[in-house]
Amino acid sequence: MKPAPLSYIRPDTAEEAVAGLAEHGADARILAGGQSLMAMLNLRLVEPKALIDISQIDELRSIRIDGNMIEVGAAVTQAEFLAWPQLKEHAPFIAKALPWVGHFQTRNRGTVCGSIAHADPSSELPLSLALLEGEVVLRSKSGTRHLKASEFQTGMLQTARRDDEMITAVRFPADVGTKGAAFREVARRHGDFAIVSVGAVAADQGAVRVAVGGVADRPACIGIEASLTVSDMTDRIERLAWELGGYDDIHASARYRRDLVRRLVPIIIGEVRACAK
Amino acid sequence: MREVTKDEVVRISLELNGKTVSGNATSRMLLTDFLRNELGLTGTHVGCEHGVCGCCTVRIDGVAARSCLMLAVQADGRRIDTVEGLAASKDALNALQRAFRKHHALQCGFCTAGILMSFSDFLSRKQNPEEDEVREVLGGHICRCTGYDGLVKAIMEAAAEMRGETPSNAGAA
Amino acid sequence: MGAGRYADDVATPRGTLHAAVVRSPHAHALIKDIDTSKALALPGVHHVLTGEDIRAISDPFLIVLKKPIDQWALAVERVRYVGEAVAIVIAEDRYIAEDGADLVDVAYDPLPVVIDPREAVSADAPVLHPDAGSNELSAREFTYGDPDKAFAAAHKTVSLEVEYPRSSYTPMECFVVVANYLRGDDSYDVLANFQGPFSIHPVMARSLRVPGTRLRLRIPADSGGSFGIKLSVFPYIVLMALASRVVGRPVKWVEDRLEHLQAANSGPNRVTKIEAAVEKDGRVTALRFDNMEDYGAYLRAPMPGPLYRMHGATTGAYDIRNLAMTNRVVVTNKMPASLVRGFGGPQLYLALERLMQRVAIELELDPLEVIRRNLISPGSFPYRTCAGALYDSGDYQQAIDKAVGEGRLDDLLARRDKARKEGRMYGIGFATVVEPGMSNMGYLSTINPADVRERQGPKNGAISMVNVNVDAIGTVSVTADLTVQGQGHATAISQIVADQLGLKPDDISINLELDTQKDAWSIAAGTYSCRFSPGTAVAAHIAAKNIREKVARIAAKQLNTVADDIDFGGGRVFSKTNPDNGAAFARVAGTAHWSPVLMPETDDPGLSETGIWSPPELEPPSSKDEINTSLTYGFVFDMCGVEIDPATMQVRVDRYVSMHDAGTLINPLLAEGQIRGAFVQGLASALYEEIVYDEAGALQSGTFAEYLVPTACEVPPVELMHIETPSPFTPLGAKGLAEGNCMSTPVCIANAVADALSLKDVPLPATPERLNALVCGEEAAPPAGISAEKPVSATAGDAAITGDGSVTVKASPAEIWKALLDPESLKHIIPGCHSVSAVTPEHYRAQVSLGVGPIRGRFIADVKLSDLNPERAATLSGDLAGPLGKAQGSGHVTLTPEDGATRIDYTYGVDIGGKVASVGGRMIKRAAQIVIGQFFERLSEVASGKHGADASANGSKSESRSWIARLFGGNR
Numbered sequence A: 001m002k003p004a005p006l007s008y009i010r011p012d013t014a015e016e017a018v019a020g021l022a023e024h025g026a027d028a029r030i031l032a033g034g035q036s037l038m039a040m041l042n043l044r045l046v047e048p049k050a051l052i053d054i055s056q057i058d059e060l061r062s063i064r065i066d067g068n069m070i071e072v073g074a075a076v077t078q079a080e081f082l083a084w085p086q087l088k089e090h091a092p093f094i095a096k097a098l099p100w101v102g103h104f105q106t107r108n109r110g111t112v113c114g115s116i117a118h119a120d121p122s123s124e125l126p127l128s129l130a131l132l133e134g135e136v137v138l139r140s141k142s143g144t145r146h147l148k149a150s151e152f153q154t155g156m157l158q159t160a161r162r163d164d165e166m167i168t169a170v171r172f173p174a175d176v177g178t179k180g181a182a183f184r185e186v187a188r189r190h191g192d193f194a195i196v197s198v199g200a201v202a203a204d205q206g207a208v209r210v211a212v213g214g215v216a217d218r219p220a221c222i223g224i225e226a227s228l229t230v231s232d233m234t235d236r237i238e239r240l241a242w243e244l245g246g247y248d249d250i251h252a253s254a255r256y257r258r259d260l261v262r263r264l265v266p267i268i269i270g271e272v273r274a275c276a277k
Numbered sequence B: 001m002r003e004v005t006k007d008e009v010v011r012i013s014l015e016l017n018g019k020t021v022s023g024n025a026t027s028r029m030l031l032t033d034f035l036r037n038e039l040g041l042t043g044t045h046v047g048c049e050h051g052v053c054g055c056c057t058v059r060i061d062g063v064a065a066r067s068c069l070m071l072a073v074q075a076d077g078r079r080i081d082t083v084e085g086l087a088a089s090k091d092a093l094n095a096l097q098r099a100f101r102k103h104h105a106l107q108c109g110f111c112t113a114g115i116l117m118s119f120s121d122f123l124s125r126k127q128n129p130e131e132d133e134v135r136e137v138l139g140g141h142i143c144r145c146t147g148y149d150g151l152v153k154a155i156m157e158a159a160a161e162m163r164g165e166t167p168s169n170a171g172a173a
Numbered sequence C: 001m002g003a004g005r006y007a008d009d010v011a012t013p014r015g016t017l018h019a020a021v022v023r024s025p026h027a028h029a030l031i032k033d034i035d036t037s038k039a040l041a042l043p044g045v046h047h048v049l050t051g052e053d054i055r056a057i058s059d060p061f062l063i064v065l066k067k068p069i070d071q072w073a074l075a076v077e078r079v080r081y082v083g084e085a086v087a088i089v090i091a092e093d094r095y096i097a098e099d100g101a102d103l104v105d106v107a108y109d110p111l112p113v114v115i116d117p118r119e120a121v122s123a124d125a126p127v128l129h130p131d132a133g134s135n136e137l138s139a140r141e142f143t144y145g146d147p148d149k150a151f152a153a154a155h156k157t158v159s160l161e162v163e164y165p166r167s168s169y170t171p172m173e174c175f176v177v178v179a180n181y182l183r184g185d186d187s188y189d190v191l192a193n194f195q196g197p198f199s200i201h202p203v204m205a206r207s208l209r210v211p212g213t214r215l216r217l218r219i220p221a222d223s224g225g226s227f228g229i230k231l232s233v234f235p236y237i238v239l240m241a242l243a244s245r246v247v248g249r250p251v252k253w254v255e256d257r258l259e260h261l262q263a264a265n266s267g268p269n270r271v272t273k274i275e276a277a278v279e280k281d282g283r284v285t286a287l288r289f290d291n292m293e294d295y296g297a298y299l300r301a302p303m304p305g306p307l308y309r310m311h312g313a314t315t316g317a318y319d320i321r322n323l324a325m326t327n328r329v330v331v332t333n334k335m336p337a338s339l340v341r342g343f344g345g346p347q348l349y350l351a352l353e354r355l356m357q358r359v360a361i362e363l364e365l366d367p368l369e370v371i372r373r374n375l376i377s378p379g380s381f382p383y384r385t386c387a388g389a390l391y392d393s394g395d396y397q398q399a400i401d402k403a404v405g406e407g408r409l410d411d412l413l414a415r416r417d418k419a420r421k422e423g424r425m426y427g428i429g430f431a432t433v434v435e436p437g438m439s440n441m442g443y444l445s446t447i448n449p450a451d452v453r454e455r456q457g458p459k460n461g462a463i464s465m466v467n468v469n470v471d472a473i474g475t476v477s478v479t480a481d482l483t484v485q486g487q488g489h490a491t492a493i494s495q496i497v498a499d500q501l502g503l504k505p506d507d508i509s510i511n512l513e514l515d516t517q518k519d520a521w522s523i524a525a526g527t528y529s530c531r532f533s534p535g536t537a538v539a540a541h542i543a544a545k546n547i548r549e550k551v552a553r554i555a556a557k558q559l560n561t562v563a564d565d566i567d568f569g570g571g572r573v574f575s576k577t578n579p580d581n582g583a584a585f586a587r588v589a590g591t592a593h594w595s596p597v598l599m600p601e602t603d604d605p606g607l608s609e610t611g612i613w614s615p616p617e618l619e620p621p622s623s624k625d626e627i628n629t630s631l632t633y634g635f636v637f638d639m640c641g642v643e644i645d646p647a648t649m650q651v652r653v654d655r656y657v658s659m660h661d662a663g664t665l666i667n668p669l670l671a672e673g674q675i676r677g678a679f680v681q682g683l684a685s686a687l688y689e690e691i692v693y694d695e696a697g698a699l700q701s702g703t704f705a706e707y708l709v710p711t712a713c714e715v716p717p718v719e720l721m722h723i724e725t726p727s728p729f730t731p732l733g734a735k736g737l738a739e740g741n742c743m744s745t746p747v748c749i750a751n752a753v754a755d756a757l758s759l760k761d762v763p764l765p766a767t768p769e770r771l772n773a774l775v776c777g778e779e780a781a782p783p784a785g786i787s788a789e790k791p792v793s794a795t796a797g798d799a800a801i802t803g804d805g806s807v808t809v810k811a812s813p814a815e816i817w818k819a820l821l822d823p824e825s826l827k828h829i830i831p832g833c834h835s836v837s838a839v840t841p842e843h844y845r846a847q848v849s850l851g852v853g854p855i856r857g858r859f860i861a862d863v864k865l866s867d868l869n870p871e872r873a874a875t876l877s878g879d880l881a882g883p884l885g886k887a888q889g890s891g892h893v894t895l896t897p898e899d900g901a902t903r904i905d906y907t908y909g910v911d912i913g914g915k916v917a918s919v920g921g922r923m924i925k926r927a928a929q930i931v932i933g934q935f936f937e938r939l940s941e942v943a944s945g946k947h948g949a950d951a952s953a954n955g956s957k958s959e960s961r962s963w964i965a966r967l968f969g970g971n972r
């Protein structure tokens, strides 16, 4: 289990990194924390010709509030974000979901942007981005573009990133969920990829916005208005379970996933409403 | 910008356990292999090479992480601490090692180095951990021998000792 | 601490090369051709060895059953499980060796696969070893007492079928071999973390065609765990030895985790049909077992050990005098099973202890009461079971009384009552286990009928050897016939020896490296079957005692007293009657070296003793198949309460009590460590770990992300308790204790789950997914407007991944038909296609890169079209092969004209195997669906003259654009 031959490039600036991507295109992969990518390299599931290591680029290392957005640079680790003093205040949902990402040791190196770039259907950070309706900042030689979470992740491990683009930051709307946020995930063991994860935040007028991960090929969101009767809500969740479908894998069947949606979504909605009161 | 092409062998220098050392690496060489085979520091073990077992945990710029998920070339110019550095030092970290022995926290010892490195980082950030937090951090390691009980006791006791409490009031068997 | 001398830490000889193993992605296939040319052309690659190469220079491994199932260190002619070693590449370093392994092209001819042992014995099952004629390699029937009579007279018969799954206890250190062929004397010098039994040493030597003396096997001082599994390094010892001989340089191989999880070894899975003849009061008068044990693809020595290791103890802790048993040995297309801690015990007790619970339920009695009524009474030890085991000592009633006492059982019952009152799912389980220690080396001969055994001569005993040496300055050193793997053996031995010699444990230097050329060893050597406490520890005691007595005689002469008057303590040797009259231990010991003239007449000079111990109780099987399978029989009683989360169906162990009687405890702290370790392994088998194969034989648990070893977060607290009834058969009174919870915990938890959910059949591991399916019944139909997954279609057969869908294309059937049959357009239709060449008009070969997201691999695709019904229907079948794995599949396409357009309906079935299936279990099905979806999207694009803007592909899982828009894109 050793990586196939590859070239290693460590740019000092984002501009150099983007230039590297322009040169190598689909043959290159961005290496940030490497907590998913390196395992795939060792297993030779991924064999890029070049790795562009952005973990040391200073300009990508900051967390800042920009207007009503929290911007997290591409080299910021999950542990650094978790330790960010304003996290609880401005992003209470992320403060709840982030400790579920991997383990202490992997959060120490794994980056926030890397997890979103990897687009695993059951990861916590893509779910957070979808739930909070954040955006991804992509940069290439020809410029910078911002994609909404829903535009960015297109499927399982698939995103709208072009081969010559790198994520320089992700942006989460600040102060969403301050009136209520809840997160829960089911995995076989603590720290494993979730079989199903459910997050929710209180939205306007007593509504609750819910995101479900691990069931379809990317996180999905629905809104539950305050006016909905219990039986309408049950119907809506039932529809959601079937629409997401779920899939079979070694740890769980599609049916079990649907059952988890049926049981966990109401619990989470209840939790959000309880803190909203 | 630094570039190492795929057939190149380059010299890597790093601060390893407080000393500057250097060795040769190719672009794809894993940090585990570099430490063990190139520098001869075999205390860092390899149990899975895909980031799950924790045997290979070292500290990179002070922070505990998997060395199997890092390339040797990435360590160039960085500070790396391994279990060999712990054993040599006479400071509070020995509290961990003492407690491990007392509570029979190791059997085959293969997982031990990684666990020591995780907790040398964690306990430096969190002096007064709850048992649940210790279990969560320990959850990043697999030990097949001990059943974890002795490990948890040992870590809780070491934390207490490092805070300056007498070893007997916390976590003793 | 942290600095060890594990096998991979030991410096290698100069010039050492490194090996990587090429493994089969197929569960069953003929090897058509192995093309090594590309690998050999890679700079840094020295050699590639295949099965044909080693067949010429080695012999197949000896096996226990006399059956024609040849097995070498590499597959010869055919592969029989995913991960089977097919070739090895020897190169400058491991990185290059792996590059080379990716370049070895193996052409296979797939054969039908059989995974379930019940299917393997059916008449139309594919036979793995054609020369053996059947997949059932042995079926032996045993009868003790008069079971038929007892069943006929019984108040009731209670029966059950249980299935013990496949799992392993995956030591953290994988296999390591460094082999060096010494041309000068045609011998092999091998360093490996093999752990015995050394009865396998002759098997290796025979395969290498050398006498045992020319296979020097050295085991390093430290080992990163074994749990039985490191027996299975032996085929690789032979393989690397042969490789070293061929390349003329030392060869090193370090198994990686992917290799370990697919090919190291696993415990055998077993299907047991068990029946009890019971009286009204719950007394069991007879038992009937039908054991079908699945050993995977080969039967490596000393298999089928697990099926016979417990033989004498089949009736467990119960006084049951009538027993009928059928033991079947079956092979299937899975990795070979072998030694794993527990070794037959978990399989036996899952059946027996689940049955005892069923007896209670069917008779409406209390389960604990049924256990108690059947226990062997304390007055009857040593107790001879009907199958021949001689239980040395015990007081099972007392152990259970203590365990349930002090309110422990009442507390569990109260927790259950409270939970049930609140509508929660809570259950209590019990398990009663007799834990054998130190196996009789003759137990496996029970597999042969008595007349065959008679011809072969008796096999029995279990020899332990320990050497204690005292040098000229009185330093004591010890070597032993065991291999270290972290059980704290060194600590225990130093304690035993120090006690005898009046020294401190730190004064004793223990070297547990083993060197077959220099150390005393016999076939039982190694570390397994709890032979330490009842075996090696005794040999250490004997050797130390001999030293003590000799030193006492020397001292008596010097101190002018008699040997009986000599005592040892505080580093001194002195007269009991006059403690001032004494000398330093070192000084007296020195006499034996420096001053032979001062030795007592009866003693030779020098001070070195080898203790040899083989207990007389370990007799060969009797003519009636009675066998005392082990020397000591400890006792474990477990009880637990579990609660099942109604939202997730996850099992949480609420309280767990484990009571042990392991005779005299030599070192309580070490004992506790062993028991806790075994408990977590038992917990793992109950709830987490499983080696998973799909129906096509693809291994799906290839990494630690699929094979779920519990971490500290999953482990509940356990209350450990002990009583001690010393064994009369071991001088120290100690019994084995390291395996008990591997046997008791899976079934104890299974019983609790059964109680919580009122289940008769509890699948292990009891995963939330499985319990959910059992408890929640059929899923209600989806609401109107949403289609559920369709059942598997006929063309899909029983493939692992199936699906169907339809797509409407703005093109005529004729245009689509043309696109499907034209290599040039196929190039655009097949996702990731680089080139297509037509072999025949209906047979294409394509080079493709396939994958999802960043995961991409190169494959050669072989596509055939058949059942051609022009412009209406066709079947596409084919296979893909590449370093990432292989796939085989077929699909059926029908074309229906629909006002100006064509609707294409398709069904498909795909089996995926090899690496991508073992490591990508979480994603593989979705990935296949995505790729297949792409195929039809492209088909519609190409057929409708590129970019068919109107074409939309619909999978059957309601992947309509609308819901995608709503759920992922839309805001609310």
Ligand code: FES
Residues within 6 Å of the ligand: B045, B046, B047, B048, B049, B050, B051, B052, B053, B054, B055, B056, B057, B066, B067, B068, B069
């Ligand atoms: S070897 Fe690095 S985590 Fe297992």
Ligand code: FES
Residues within 6 Å of the ligand: B105, B106, B107, B108, B109, B110, B111, B112, B142, B143, B144, B145, B146, C172, C224, C225, C486
């Ligand atoms: S002590 Fe052996 S793996 Fe932890």
